[in-house]
Structure formats: structure tokens, C-alpha cells
Amino acid sequence: MLRKKRKTETRSGNGLAKSPTGIAGLDEITNGGIPRGRPTLVCGGAGSGKTLFAIEFLVRGAVEFGEPGVFIAFEETADELAKNVRSLGFDLDKLSRQKKLAIDYVHVERCEILESGEYDLEGLFIRIAHAVKSIGAKRIVLDTVEALFAGLSNDFILRGELRRLFRWLKDEGLTAVITAERGVSTLTRQGLEEYVSDCVILLDHRVIDQMATRRMRVVKYRGTIHGTNEYPFLIDKQGFSVLPVTGLSLEHQATSARLSSGIPELDAMLGGKGYFRGSTVLITGTPGTGKTSMAAHFVDAACRRGERCSFLAFEESESQILRNMRSIGLDLGQWLKKGLLQIKASRPTLLGLEMHLVTVHQEIEQFRPRNVVIDPITDFEAVGSHGDAKTMLLRIVDFLKSRQITAVFTSLISEDTTPGAAEVGISSLIDTWLLLRNLEQAGERNRSLYILKSRGMPHSNQIREFVLTNHGARLIKVAIGPDGIVTGSSREALQAREKSNGIANEQSRQSRRRSLDHKHTALLARLKALQSEFDAEANAVMTDIEQEGLREKHAQAQRSRLVQSRTERSRRFTPVKDDGK
Amino acid sequence: MRSNGKKKVTKAKPKTTIAGAAPDWQKTPEDRYSLRLYVTGATPNSVRAIQNIKSICAEYLDGRYDVEIIDVYKQPSLAKGEQIVATPTLVKVLPLPLRRLVGDLSQRDSVLLGLDLVPKK
Numbered sequence: 001m002l003r004k005k006r007k008t009e010t011r012s013g014n015g016l017a018k019s020p021t022g023i024a025g026l027d028e029i030t031n032g033g034i035p036r037g038r039p040t041l042v043c044g045g046a047g048s049g050k051t052l053f054a055i056e057f058l059v060r061g062a063v064e065f066g067e068p069g070v071f072i073a074f075e076e077t078a079d080e081l082a083k084n085v086r087s088l089g090f091d092l093d094k095l096s097r098q099k100k101l102a103i104d105y106v107h108v109e110r111c112e113i114l115e116s117g118e119y120d121l122e123g124l125f126i127r128i129a130h131a132v133k134s135i136g137a138k139r140i141v142l143d144t145v146e147a148l149f150a151g152l153s154n155d156f157i158l159r160g161e162l163r164r165l166f167r168w169l170k171d172e173g174l175t176a177v178i179t180a181e182r183g184v185s186t187l188t189r190q191g192l193e194e195y196v197s198d199c200v201i202l203l204d205h206r207v208i209d210q211m212a213t214r215r216m217r218v219v220k221y222r223g224t225i226h227g228t229n230e231y232p233f234l235i236d237k238q239g240f241s242v243l244p245v246t247g248l249s250l251e252h253q254a255t256s257a258r259l260s261s262g263i264p265e266l267d268a269m270l271g272g273k274g275y276f277r278g279s280t281v282l283i284t285g286t287p288g289t290g291k292t293s294m295a296a297h298f299v300d301a302a303c304r305r306g307e308r309c310s311f312l313a314f315e316e317s318e319s320q321i322l323r324n325m326r327s328i329g330l331d332l333g334q335w336l337k338k339g340l341l342q343i344k345a346s347r348p349t350l351l352g353l354e355m356h357l358v359t360v361h362q363e364i365e366q367f368r369p370r371n372v373v374i375d376p377i378t379d380f381e382a383v384g385s386h387g388d389a390k391t392m393l394l395r396i397v398d399f400l401k402s403r404q405i406t407a408v409f410t411s412l413i414s415e416d417t418t419p420g421a422a423e424v425g426i427s428s429l430i431d432t433w434l435l436l437r438n439l440e441q442a443g444e445r446n447r448s449l450y451i452l453k454s455r456g457m458p459h460s461n462q463i464r465e466f467v468l469t470n471h472g473a474r475l476i477k478v479a480i481g482p483d484g485i486v487t488g489s490s491r492e493a494l495q496a497r498e499k500s501n502g503i504a505n506e507q508s509r510q511s512r513r514r515s516l517d518h519k520h521t522a523l524l525a526r527l528k529a530l531q532s533e534f535d536a537e538a539n540a541v542m543t544d545i546e547q548e549g550l551r552e553k554h555a556q557a558q559r560s561r562l563v564q565s566r567t568e569r570s571r572r573f574t575p576v577k578d579d580g581k
Numbered sequence: 582m583r584s585n586g587k588k589k590v591t592k593a594k595p596k597t598t599i600a601g602a603a604p605d606w607q608k609t610p611e612d613r614y615s616l617r618l619y620v621t622g623a624t625p626n627s628v629r630a631i632q633n634i635k636s637i638c639a640e641y642l643d644g645r646y647d648v649e650i651i652d653v654y655k656q657p658s659l660a661k662g663e664q665i666v667a668t669p670t671l672v673k674v675l676p677l678p679l680r681r682l683v684g685d686l687s688q689r690d691s692v693l694l695g696l697d698l699v700p701k702k
Contacts, residue, residue, distance in 0.1 A: 116685075
């Protein structure tokens with residue numbers, strides 16, 4: 001079903017109907033709004049924002065949820081009210097004309113009233129009923145009903161009548177907000193909490209360490225669960241907002257997308273890919289270890305990817321950051337010009353913690369960055385107590401995570417604190433925690449970096465030397481010398497030594513190779529000589545053998561000729577028989 | 582003088598004048614009283630208030646008065662204009678200063694004080 005208006009009714013698990021107030025954050029804390037068709041008491045001291053709360057409840061009801069509302073004002077006239085809230089963008093006159101809102105100013109002035117005998121407040125009831133009927137109201141505000149006690153002296157009658165009034169509001173099914181001044185030891189000066197007991201919200205505006213903070217607490221809420229803490233709230237240009245916006249749940253989506261830290265070597269240490277998108281990165285370090293520079297690398301990388309980035313600086317001004325980062329070869333000015341980067345520099349003590357939260361919220365709502373840097377978060381403790389600063393950070397982290405914004409915080413620790421101990425308050429909020437430390441050695445100080453933790457990814461356990469060059473930050477593998485790790489010039493010396501050793505070794509290897517070559521050549525020459533010697537000998541032998549053969553042939557030929565010639569002669573001379581025998 | 586003013590009040594006609602008999606207002610116009618009594622139907626307080634104001638007027642003002650009785654049930658918008666909170670409320674419109682008396686007007690002394698009338702010895 002298509003719905004133009006937002007849901008006008010919410011239900012918590014047990015079926016108690018609730019009316020959303022539309023006030024940012026409050027509906028989360030109360031798990032859906034204030035009880036529907038019942039009165040809710042809003043109490044607080046002077047200037048705590050009761051009237052504004054009430055008006056916003058009505059205006060949002062009328063505009064966002066389509067529920068007309070009646071404002072019974074005991075303290076301000078309709079005109080005054082309209083003027084007061086115009087700055088928040090609420091146009092009461094227009095709403096009145098559209099019959100979405102009715103304002104009735106009830107004037108009760110003791111000096112004009114003389115009491116004589118019994119009376120009741122039927123006149124007021126009729127007026128309220130008339131106003132409700134005239135616009136078909138679903139919501140009603142009585143601000144501040146206690147003014148009646150100032151105008152009329154008969155407490156006995158007043159209390160009876162108020163009880164009747166609240167009963168009547170319930171019977172009519174009106175979702176009511178009743179504001180009341182806070183008493184000294186009670187919630188309200190006149191003990192109204194006795195009559196309005198379904199839901200009580202306490203507003204508070206107190207000054208701690210010269211910082212004014214507004215807080216809200218749901219004191220009771222019958223029949224439903226609700227956040228019980230004191231929640232800071234603010235009144236700003238958009239009206240009332242209770243923080244955190246992401247109330248009590250822990251439901252943000254986690255992606256496995258990764259993005260570069262801006263330093264390739266660091267990315268390599270983080271499983272080769274860098275941080276998770278939407279994760280929270282904390283860079284902790286002692287003074288001068290390059291926290292801001294690391295954050296600036298992240299900013300630079302983000303802008304290079306074409307993503308918007310917010311830099312909230314609490315220690316340096318914009319131009320100071322630009323100048324300092326230029327010295328290590330990062331030109332952040334170009335991103336400023338392209339509108340990808342916004343630097344917001346302010347002193348943390350300028351505002352209370354809640355206002356800081358608001359600044360963060362507003363900045364993010366307006367600029368819609370995908371990456372946020374807060375440099376440093378440590379300064380928040382200058383504004384509030386440790387606990388307050390922690391809750392505030394928790395809210396910022398929640399808020400950023402819910403929007404998939406990657407956040408890099410820097411934090412300062414002193415030299416002698418053990419890492420982890422100082423930040424124990426927020427360590428659980430952090431996904432990737434980098435630690436920068438100074439290593440003092442051989443008369444110099446060198447920066448080093450290691451990864452204290454990085455959720456959900458393999459990460460290096462190595463300490464790296466962190467060097468700031470003219471072309472940005474580099475991470476160098478620390479050298480392991482005979483006395484453990486060495487950095488800086490000792491490392492360079494070691495490396496030089498290793499290099500010279502290397503050269504010597506190379507030389508010896510080369511000469512050995514050369515001598516082998518020589519040997520080989522010599523061997524070849526000798527082989528050649530032997531071959532020729534053999535050839536000569538073989539030659540001689542063969543010639544000998546040949547000649548011998550020839551001679552033998554010749555002799556044989558001679559012999560046969562001789563034999564032939566002898567037999568021919570004997571036949572010619574004596575052809576006689578041999579008788580002598 | 583009509584004695585059943587309350588009946589009239591609760592009927593459709595919202596304004597019921599129970600002005601005194603022969604008014605001689607030419608004599609002292611500045612002393613003429615103009616009163617409005619806001620009541621809520623026929624509640625005991627309203628009935629008592631009407632009876633009380635009538636008897637006071639009859640006793641002290643002797644015809645120099647107009648009393649308008651208004652039922653806020655019938656005319657709720659009038660209650661807003663007149664800033665009626667408690668009922669019954671008696672508004673002294675004239676002579677100035679304007680003054681409001683709430684209650685059933687049973688404490689005669691305070692009513693007389695509110696109407697700037699001197700109690701009879």
C-alpha cells in the first residue's frame with residue numbers, strides 16, 4: 001500500500017500503541033514514540049526546552065503524521081509562540097489556517113481574579129473540548145498547566161480538577177503532552193507526576209565545567225521498554241534532536257569492500273588491500289609521530305578516487321594543515337578546489353560535546369562525504385569528562401557506520417602510557433588500530449608503526465619504520481641488527497655495512513669465477529697439445545706400417561722372378577736321364 | 582423579577598437578561614453595573630452563583646444593573662474570548678476596572694469587595 005504520510009502509529013512488541021513524535025532520536029529511545037491516547041509528562045527547569053518539545057510534537061504530528069493538534073498555552077500568547085518557533089521553520093499561522101493546529105492562550109492572572117466560594121475548571125475543559133472538536137485533533141499539549149496554581153489559590157479544587165482533566169484526555173483518546181516546571185526534590189513543582197503516570201520525560205539543562213549541556217531522560221514509561229540513559233539533545237536550526245540518531249540498536253551493514261590507506265606499504269601490511277569501507281580507524285601516537293600526516297594520506301587517496309572527504313580539525317587551521325602537508329608532498333589544496341574535500345577547523349572548547357555531535361551530523365548531512373577524518377579525538381576530553389567523550393564518540397561511530405562512512409580518528413597519547421591502556425574506553429569501537437611510536441636509539445628519534453589490531457583481515461605483525469619524505473610517507477622494513485631492531489641512521493649504517501660486505505663477497509665470487517675460467521682455458525690448451533702429439537705419433541706409425549707392406553710386396557715379386565728363371569735354364573742344357581743312380 | 586433564571590439559562594437562548602425592574606439609568610449612568618456571569622449549565626455551582634448574584638444585585642444595586650448570564654456549554658467560543666478558565670465566573674464589565682470573580686459567589690463580603698460595593702452594616 002502506498003502511503004504518503006509516515007506511519008501514524010507504531011507498536012512495540014507487547015502491543016502498546018505509540019504515537020511517533022517525529023523528534024529525531026526520541027522515537028528510537030522510546031521504541032516508537034510516546035503512548036498513544038495517553039498523557040505524557042515532560043518536565044524540566046526553566047529554559048530546558050519543554051515548550052519547544054511540545055510544539056515540535058504538534059507540528060511534526062500535523063505535518064508528518066497527519067494528526068491535527070491543539071496547543072493550550074498558559075504562558076505565551078499564540079503570537080509569541082508563532083514568533084518564537086518561526087526561526088525553526090515552523091509556521092504556526094499557516095498550520096492554524098489549514099486547520100491542522102489550534103492554539104488557545106489561557107490567561108490566568110491572580111491579581112485579576114477574586115475567588116468567592118466553590119468553583120470548578122469546567123470553563124477550561126469546555127474551551128479545550130471546543131478547540132479539539134474544531135479541528136478534529138488527535139494530539140494536545142498543555143503548556144504549562146501549573147500556571148493554574150499560580151492563578152488560582154484553591155489547591156484542593158485544582159488537584160481534583162486536574163485529575164478530572166487528565167481522565168478526560170484519556171477518555172477522548174488524545175495523545176497529550178503536559179509540560180511542567182521541575183520542582184526542588186520532585187519531578188514537578190506541583191506533583192503532577194501523580195496524575196500523569198504513563199510516561200515521564202525529564203529535560204535537563206545543566207552547566208558542567210562552564211559547558212552547557214542539554215540532556216533528556218525517559219524516567220518512566222509504563223508497559224514498554226525504553227532507553228534509560230540520559231541522552232544529550234540539542235535545539236538547533238532543525239529543531240529538537242536527541243542523539244544518537246541510531247538509538248540503541250547495533251545493526252549497521254558491514255561490507256567487505258576495501259580502500260587504500262594512501263600508503264602502499266601500509267596497504268600491504270593490511271592484507272594487501274587496506275582498510276574496510278565503513279570501518280573505523282584509529283591512529284594513536286605520541287606527539288610528533290605523524291598522525292595527521294597519515295590521516296592526510298588517507299584523505300589524499302580518497303579524493304584521488306573521487307570520493308568526498310570531510311576533515312574535522314581541532315588543533316590546526318585549514319591553511320596550517322595545507323602548508324604542513326605540502327611539506328611532505330601532499331597537495332590537499334587541489335581537492336579543496338575541486339570540492340572533494342572540506343576542512344572544518346574549530347577549537348573543541350568552542351562548543352559543548354553535544355554541539356560537536358551536531359556539527360558532525362550537520363557536516364555529514366550537508367556535505368555527504370564517504371570518508372571522515374577527525375583530528376584529534378583526544379581534545380574532546382578537554383570539553384567533557386572521559387565518560388562523556390566516550391559516549392559521544394560512540395555516537396559518532398554509530399552514526400558514521402550506519403552511513404557506511406569510513407572514519408579515521410587520530411588520538412594523542414603521552415610517551416609513557418602503554419598503548420591500549422589510554423584508549424581502553426574506545427578501543428572496542430575501533431576496527432583498525434594503528435600505533436605510531438617513537439623509537440629512541442643511538443642518539444636519535446625515529447618513528448615506527450605497527451598494527452595493534454585490524455578486525456576481519458590478515459595483518460602484518462611487523463614493526464615498520466615510518467619515514468616522512470618529500471614525496472609522502474613511506475614504511476620501511478626495520479633492520480634486525482645484532483642488538484635487536486635498528487632504525488634511522490643506525491639502520492642506514494647497518495645497511496651500508498651489509499652493502500659493503502656484499503660488495504666484497506661479490507668480488508671474491510667474481511675472482512673465483514675468473515680463475516675457474518682460466519683453468520678451463522689452460523685445460524683446453526693442454527688437451528689440444530696432447531691431441532697434436534698423438535696425431536704426430538699416429539702419423540709416423542702409419543707411414544712405417546705402409547712402407548713395410550710395400551717392401552714385403554716387392555721382395556715377394558723378386559723371389560718369384562728368381563724361381564722362374566732357374567727352371568728355364570736347366571731344360572735347355574741337359575735333356576739327359578739320370579742313370580747314375 | 583423572575584426567579585427561575587436558571588431554567589432560562591439552560592434553554593436555547595444563551596443570553597438571558599435578568600435586569601431589575603424599573604431601571605432609572607438616566608439618574609446615575611456611571612454607576613450603572615454591567616455584569617456577565619459565565620456558568621456551565623445547571624451544575625450546583627452555577628445555580629448557586631445565579632441565585633447569589635441575583636440576591637446581591639437586588640439588595641445593593643436596586644435596578645442599576647444588567648446581568649448577562651452566559652452558558653459556556655452553548656457558546657464555547659465566548660469562553661475563549663473572555664479567558665474563562667474557572668466557572669462560574671462573574672465579570673464586572675462596568676464600572677471600570679474590569680474584574681473577575683470566580684466561584685459560586687457564596688462569600689458575600691468578598692463579592693461585594695470585588696464589585697466595589699460597601700457592605701451594609
